[in-house]
Amino acid sequence: MDFLPFSHTWPYEQQGKDIYVEQCPYCGEEHVLTHMKARELKLAKEQFKVRLVMPCCHRVMTIVEADSDYFWANEPLRK
Template sequence: MIPFENTWPYETINKDTYVNECPFCDARNVLIPLTAKDFQSIRSGAKKLLVFPCCYNKITLIDADSDYLLADRPLRKRH
């Protein structure tokens, strides 16, 4: 089962990929450097290092669907 705390929502508008909020510094509408080719590779099983341009925190993406990125570590804060 996929741990929900390791997921983060994203949106693709035209050829740009955004997250509404950075999971680390809470910056809004962050353009992340992922292309359609990157998503194909990730969905095929390749891992991809993603560096958030707002705060330079890094995660390793291990999968993605049309709505969520799946990282190798928790991205959501537990309450």
């Protein structure tokens, strides 16, 4: 994978089978339960692109990689 700057990352948490983001990078909604499935997270950790539609504002985050703490997106998510 090409190097992506830290501005392209967004933290997430996995609790059981649920995947949360503390805050939506697009609309600012807090404590967002995503519709991402465990198999999609596994694909992202294997460096397959995964599209995540944020349920709060319906914006699409294209995840190009994931690690145990962060999604790495194809666009800047931090200012």
